[in-house]
Amino acid sequence: MGKYWHVLNIGLQNTLVYRVNFLFRASFGLVPLMAVISVWRTIYLGKSGGQIANYELTQMVSYYLVITIVDALTAVTEDDWQIAADIKDGNISQFLLKPMDYLAYRFCLFGAGRLVYAAVALVPTVLFIWCLRDSFILPPDAATAAGFLVSVALTAVLQFLFSFTLALLAFWVLEVATFIFIAFAFEYIAGGHLFPLDLLPPAVAGVLDYTPFPYMLFFPVSVWLGRVTGEALWLGVLVQLLWIVAAYGLARCVWNRGIRKYSAVGG
Amino acid sequence: MMPMSRESKVEGREPDGVSRPALGPRPSTLGHYLSLYAALWRNSVIREMGFKTNFLLWIVVEALWFVLQLSFIGVLYLHTDHIGTWTKWQVIALVGTSHLIQQLFTALFLTNLTALSEHIRTGKLDFMLLLPVNTRFLISLRQVDLGGFVNAFSALGVVGYALHRLGHTPGFVQVIGYLMLVVVGITLHYSLMLMLTASSFWTVRAQGIVWGYYNLFNIARLPDEAFRGTFKVVFTFALPMLLVSNVPAKLLVDKLGSPFEILLLVTLAVLIFLASEILWRTALKRYTSASS
Numbered sequence: 001m002g003k004y005w006h007v008l009n010i011g012l013q014n015t016l017v018y019r020v021n022f023l024f025r026a027s028f029g030l031v032p033l034m035a036v037i038s039v040w041r042t043i044y045l046g047k048s049g050g051q052i053a054n055y056e057l058t059q060m061v062s063y064y065l066v067i068t069i070v071d072a073l074t075a076v077t078e079d080d081w082q083i084a085a086d087i088k089d090g091n092i093s094q095f096l097l098k099p100m101d102y103l104a105y106r107f108c109l110f111g112a113g114r115l116v117y118a119a120v121a122l123v124p125t126v127l128f129i130w131c132l133r134d135s136f137i138l139p140p141d142a143a144t145a146a147g148f149l150v151s152v153a154l155t156a157v158l159q160f161l162f163s164f165t166l167a168l169l170a171f172w173v174l175e176v177a178t179f180i181f182i183a184f185a186f187e188y189i190a191g192g193h194l195f196p197l198d199l200l201p202p203a204v205a206g207v208l209d210y211t212p213f214p215y216m217l218f219f220p221v222s223v224w225l226g227r228v229t230g231e232a233l234w235l236g237v238l239v240q241l242l243w244i245v246a247a248y249g250l251a252r253c254v255w256n257r258g259i260r261k262y263s264a265v266g267g
Numbered sequence: 268m269m270p271m272s273r274e275s276k277v278e279g280r281e282p283d284g285v286s287r288p289a290l291g292p293r294p295s296t297l298g299h300y301l302s303l304y305a306a307l308w309r310n311s312v313i314r315e316m317g318f319k320t321n322f323l324l325w326i327v328v329e330a331l332w333f334v335l336q337l338s339f340i341g342v343l344y345l346h347t348d349h350i351g352t353w354t355k356w357q358v359i360a361l362v363g364t365s366h367l368i369q370q371l372f373t374a375l376f377l378t379n380l381t382a383l384s385e386h387i388r389t390g391k392l393d394f395m396l397l398l399p400v401n402t403r404f405l406i407s408l409r410q411v412d413l414g415g416f417v418n419a420f421s422a423l424g425v426v427g428y429a430l431h432r433l434g435h436t437p438g439f440v441q442v443i444g445y446l447m448l449v450v451v452g453i454t455l456h457y458s459l460m461l462m463l464t465a466s467s468f469w470t471v472r473a474q475g476i477v478w479g480y481y482n483l484f485n486i487a488r489l490p491d492e493a494f495r496g497t498f499k500v501v502f503t504f505a506l507p508m509l510l511v512s513n514v515p516a517k518l519l520v521d522k523l524g525s526p527f528e529i530l531l532l533v534t535l536a537v538l539i540f541l542a543s544e545i546l547w548r549t550a551l552k553r554y555t556s557a558s559s
Contacts, residue, residue, distance in 0.1 A: 028479030034498060042493040043347045052346045178324035184329045189476045194339045199346060 379412025
């Protein structure tokens, strides 16, 4: 176990190098966020009832703000490219010889990256939320906050396993970027990045609920906003766990097959 | 060491340049640049055709993200019938216009501009400075991304369909004006992006900034009436993202408040282009090459 602490430590030090880059990323990311909030404000202005699909304006604004928080904590940014590059350049050969599991190694690096990113993004994000504090909703009670933390942790694991498995495509194809972008596009819309999924026609939202995507973003955000409570919350967490088990199984299976195919180019 | 070695390289290369009469004695005419550009096009086509599957997959990726943006608008309009005074199909025409401008910009410039910081970091820029062509021409237009043109066509299709749904047939002048404003928009994006990437002369690694520009694109496709206050002022007058596709789209769907908006867009585009030229020259002057 100790060796993975070392990996985490090295990961922290390595990603700290990119802190300015992260700061830019986090700050620039606030611009489209501001834009989408403005669009919603304008829509609510023209709306007499003051509610859209059971969202008050403050809830809608908070939805996007919480997305930013969850994203900072769980989104995979560089890891998938690095994994694909490791495979393509033959760097994974060393992991086949060392008593170190590549998936666990990568998970530590992912964790380190998220810690650094979240720490750097904290300042601009908190400032931004402070400016919008009138429209920002906190979790209604401690139990909800706890539920949120649990679901965010599970979201991070799910996000990682999803990207890890996708990056393993590099065993079979030379250029994985397009596949990653295609998968990301699905995740972007079906995860609730663009808009809350309950804005969709119920039939579509119902179908999406059978995919892992809503559990990679929409679910924790809904928990924060107090829209999923009690039994539904724990049921959702259970579904997240099931998806994690499935994703882990798939990742292992793909890895084993990939290794058999692997020819250590340039290793 | 660095400036010295650059000069000596220039001298060392001179006989080589002379021995190639095909380039002519003082190649600075428009015709010469056009033939050069044609050669660059040929190169790009050959390169793209080397990776056909990848070429097609990238088109799929871009098309998918376009559909994503359109479905976002679709979902918004499930719950409202106007944003400001913008109706659904007007916004679709706007999103299409924004995509058209963005894709043409991608096709012509994007890969080249994002490569600049890498050229600076690796010192490759030295070689480009040595070639007997305008360096800005070369770093801006070296590669053509053909997929961008395919995607631009789908954007045109969406704009056309939106017009059909609006029941609006634009006049000849409107269409010509629209196309000209699209060109203005591309120039504007190009100048801003060049300025941003030129900052890598100072910071070396500019990926964060380039990535940031991608976020600015995202604003351009939203209707201007959704914004007010500081945000609107900044993104109208300083970084005219709220003009770049809004003005042509408004011209096309008969939504333009006054011709003043066109004037503003064109003026800002010219000013920003000039600013980019000044910054580019300043940056080149202080360039001292990497390592070597």
